[in-house]
Amino acid sequence: VTMITCSYTVDAAAGTTDVTFQLPDEGDVDTTNVTLFVSSEYRYLAGRLSETVISGTETSVEQTLIVGARRATSASNAGLQAVYLLSTTGKRFESSAPDGTDTSFVSRAAVDLSGDTPDTNGYSSCSILGDASFGLTRSLGGSVPMDVSRSVEFSTDVGPTYTQCRYRANSGGTLDLEFSTDGSNWDATAFIIADDNNTLISAQATTTDDPLPANAEQTLTNPALAVAQLTLMQRYDGNASDAAVADFVAALVPPVDPNVVLVSSVLPGSRSVAVGATATAFATVINAGSVDGINCDIQFRDPLPVDFFYQQTDPATNAAIGEQNDVVNIAAGAVQTFIFGITPNAEITSVDINLVYTCLNSDQATSIVGLNTLLLSASNVATPDIVALGATVSNDGIAHLDGVSRAGFFALASVNVGAGADLTVEVDTGDATLPLTTSICQTDPLTSVCINPTTAANAPVSLTIGQDATPTFAVFISASEDIALDAAAKRIFVRFRDNTGTVRGATSVAVQTDSP
Numbered sequence: 001v002t003m004i005t006c007s008y009t010v011d012a013a014a015g016t017t018d019v020t021f022q023l024p025d026e027g028d029v030d031t032t033n034v035t036l037f038v039s040s041e042y043r044y045l046a047g048r049l050s051e052t053v054i055s056g057t058e059t060s061v062e063q064t065l066i067v068g069a070r071r072a073t074s075a076s077n078a079g080l081q082a083v084y085l086l087s088t089t090g091k092r093f094e095s096s097a098p099d100g101t102d103t104s105f106v107s108r109a110a111v112d113l114s115g116d117t118p119d120t121n122g123y124s125s126c127s128i129l130g131d132a133s134f135g136l137t138r139s140l141g142g143s144v145p146m147d148v149s150r151s152v153e154f155s156t157d158v159g160p161t162y163t164q165c166r167y168r169a170n171s172g173g174t175l176d177l178e179f180s181t182d183g184s185n186w187d188a189t190a191f192i193i194a195d196d197n198n199t200l201i202s203a204q205a206t207t208t209d210d211p212l213p214a215n216a217e218q219t220l221t222n223p224a225l226a227v228a229q230l231t232l233m234q235r236y237d238g239n240a241s242d243a244a245v246a247d248f249v250a251a252l253v254p255p256v257d258p259n260v261v262l263v264s265s266v267l268p269g270s271r272s273v274a275v276g277a278t279a280t281a282f283a284t285v286i287n288a289g290s291v292d293g294i295n296c297d298i299q300f301r302d303p304l305p306v307d308f309f310y311q312q313t314d315p316a317t318n319a320a321i322g323e324q325n326d327v328v329n330i331a332a333g334a335v336q337t338f339i340f341g342i343t344p345n346a347e348i349t350s351v352d353i354n355l356v357y358t359c360l361n362s363d364q365a366t367s368i369v370g371l372n373t374l375l376l377s378a379s380n381v382a383t384p385d386i387v388a389l390g391a392t393v394s395n396d397g398i399a400h401l402d403g404v405s406r407a408g409f410f411a412l413a414s415v416n417v418g419a420g421a422d423l424t425v426e427v428d429t430g431d432a433t434l435p436l437t438t439s440i441c442q443t444d445p446l447t448s449v450c451i452n453p454t455t456a457a458n459a460p461v462s463l464t465i466g467q468d469a470t471p472t473f474a475v476f477i478s479a480s481e482d483i484a485l486d487a488a489a490k491r492i493f494v495r496f497r498d499n500t501g502t503v504r505g506a507t508s509v510a511v512q513t514d515s516p
Contacts, residue, residue, distance in 0.1 A: 005031070010038070017045065034066060043070045043194060065089070065230060069194035069201055072173035077124040079197055080169055081115025083236040085248050090229025107131060110249050111177070111233075112240045113167055126165040128179070129240055130249030162187075169193070175200055177233075191233060200233035254294065260362035261289035262296075262330075265397075266355070270375035270506040271342075272385040272418060278341040281374055282318065283310070285338070285357050285365065287330040293359035295327040298340055301356055304348060310340040330359065344378030350503040351376060368488040369430065370508035377502055384465060385418030386496040386505020398485065399477055399492060399509050403516035406479040410509050411448070412494055413472050420466035423496050423504065427458075427475055430493050436479040436511070438492065445472045465496075477511065485512035 006021040020033045036047035045068035086109040109131035116124040162179040166186070169175050173193050178186040191200035205228040238244060264285045271279035287293045300308035309324045315337040322328075330336045342353065353374040357365040367373060377383070391411045392399050401408040427438040439458045441450035450456055452463060456476050465471055475494060483490060487510040496505035 015040075036066060036068070043196060044068065044199065067201055067230065067232065069192065069199055072193040072195040072197065074171055075169040075173055075175065075193045075197070077113070077118050077122075077167065077169050078115045080113050080167070080175065080193070082197075083110060083112050083129070083238065083240050083245060084200070084233040085110050085236050085245070086231055086233050088229050088231040108249055110236075110240075110245050111165055111167075118168070122168045122170075123166040123176075123178075124168070126167050126177075127240070128162055128165050129245055131162075189231060191231070198235045202229075202231040202233075204229065254361045256363055257289075257291050257361045259289045259291040259332075260287060260293045260359055262286070262293065262357055262359065262362055262365040263288055264355075264357040264365040264372040266372050266374055268387045268389060268505075269370055269373070269508060270350075270386070270388070270503065272350075272377045272379070272383050272502075272504040273344065274382065275344050275347060275378050275380050277378075278343045279374075279376060279378075280339055280341045282313070283338045283340055283355070283357070283372070285330060285336045287332055287334055287336075287359075289362075290332050291361075292332055293330040294361045296330045296336065296357075296359035296362075297325070297327045298338060299356040299358065300342070300353070302351075302353055304351070304353075305345040306348075307343040307345065308340070310338050313337045313339050327360075342374070342376060344376070346378070347380055348376060348378040366488065370491050370493055370506070371487065375503060375506050377504065382419035383502075384416050384421040384423060384496070384498060384504045386414050386416055386423070386465065388412060388414040388494065388496065388505045388507040390494065390507045390509045392509055397509055398487070399475075399511045401477060401479055401483065401511065401513045403514045406482070406513055407477065408511075409474055409476045410492075411443070411472065411474050412507065413470070414465075414496070414505065415470045416465045416467055416505075418467065418504070420464065420469070421498050421504070422462070422464050423498055424460040424462050425473060425494060425496050426460035428493050428495070430491060430508075432489055432491070434479075434483060434490060434511070435481045436477055436483065438478075439476045440494070441474055443472045443474050445470070448472075448474065450474065460497075479511075479513060482513040483511055485510065 004022045006019070008017050008019045010017045015038050016035050017038055018033060018035050020031050022031045032049070034047055034049040036045040038045055047066050049064040049066055088107045090105060110129035112127040112129055114125050114127070118124050162181055164180045164183050167175060167177045175191040175193055176188055177191060178188040180186045189202050189204065191202045193200050236245065262285055264283060266281055266283050268281055271281060273279045283298060285296065298310040300306070311320045311324045312322045312326065312328055313320055315335065320339055328336055352369050353376050354367045355372065355374065357372065365372065391413065394400055399408050399410045425440065427440050437458060439456035440461055441456040442452035442461050442463060443449060444451050452461055456474065461473070463471065473494070475492065477492065490511055491508045492511050493506060493508040495503050498504050
């Protein structure tokens with residue numbers, strides 16, 4: 001994209017320059033202004049541009065890192081002979097990804113430019129001293145409060161394993177740096193060379209729509225794949241074998257340790273709130289492994305119009321401690337408790353939120369609907385919001401059926417923290433088909449006797465639940481054959497539906513048949 005206009009003013013006392021420019025087809029925005037810091041020898045510029053973007057009813061802030069250097073008028077392969085440290089930051093978009101959104105990434109590498117006599121095409125060889133990784137697989141820790149994309153991703157999983165490297169300095173003060181896996185096909189990056197040969201800068205965008213159209217800012221809306229990245233090469237005044245080089249290209253994150261094993265749960269299992277109100281719930285994360293979990297957090301990755309936070313709590317009091325969205329280490333065998341909040345910015349039909357519980361050195365906890373998910377709905381009108389908790393005889397979240405009769409039960413307490421409404425309370429086994437039948441009744445909270453109906457039945461219970469009302473229920477279970485424990489797949493759900501069929505509250509317990 002070519003600038004229509006560009007001008008600048010210098011504040012020598014502050015060591016800054018204000019640059020004003022205009023891009024084509026910017027709509028109502030006439031010009032853009034950014035303040036850049038200037039190095040003492042007037043060779044380098046750097047700054048950050050923040051712009052507020054309004055699209056329909058959504059507002060977001062876009063931030064752009066700007067780096068500039070006085071360009072060399074000439075360069076040679078021999079003049080660039082040195083070890084260079086490369087740092088890359090950028091964004092990757094894949095329209096086929098589950099949420100089809102941008103994800104930030106970083107990588108680091110080091111190369112040794114040989115300064116050898118160029119070949120017939122002007123290239124000299126270089127050596128790859130290591131790379132810290134490319135890819136978008138695991139979070140460095142901490143959720144980023146921005147729409148849609150909520151975690152900055154890092155990885156120990158590398159991209160292509162490059163084995164060969166070559167470079168070519170051009171007369172216009174540019175460098176072509178190329179890598180290959182086989183010596184035949186080369187991936188190239190073009191750099192601008194600063195006039196002291198110490199720093200090289202590359203900013204490029206690559207998409208499946210290449211070549212980019214002249215008005216790419218307006219027409220490039222949904223490529224299958226797009227990568228935009230900024231790479232800096234900095235000369236290192238030392239040897240390729242120095243420990244500093246090895247440290248620079250060391251893995252950005254530790255590898256996943258199979259001995260860090262996370263399991264998690266959420267209470268309550270559902271919330272139904274007004275648009276703009278915050279639905280809160282509590283999460284418990286257990287490190288069931290033998291190695292400490294590093295920089296553990298909770299992430300929200302579903303593509304929904306919400307704001308999200310999490311915060312550590314004192315397990316004895318449930319009081320929030322520390323700062324929001326801070327990572328925490330979880331020792332082997334230890335339990336960490338959290339509170340989290342989800343604020344819907346638009347109406348949401350009941351949907352199970354699959355939160356991601358992970359540590360820097362672990363795989364994420366397995367997602368189990370009804371155990372560590374949150375069923376969320378949001379409406380522009382007042383709705384009931386039933387907070388329900390199941391209570392089993394063994395107090396372990398499992399409805400234990402007698403080994404001989406294969407019968408059992410569990411109790412249910414609830415409170416309506418939303419608007420009063422007529423509701424039906426029903427029992428099911430989710431997506432699983434289990435060899436059991438269930439019946440339910442509303443109970444007297446003092447005596448636990450069935451009152452609605454007076455004998456438990458397998459039909460839903462209908463009742464009016466007013467605001468702040470606390471009805472209780474009992475669920476009875478009878479199995480036709482033994483049921484082995486499988487807390488993820490074999491669960492009994494209790495759901496509260498309003499007259500539109502929308503679930504306004506839910507909870508669940510696992511079920512198993514005990515030994516005779």
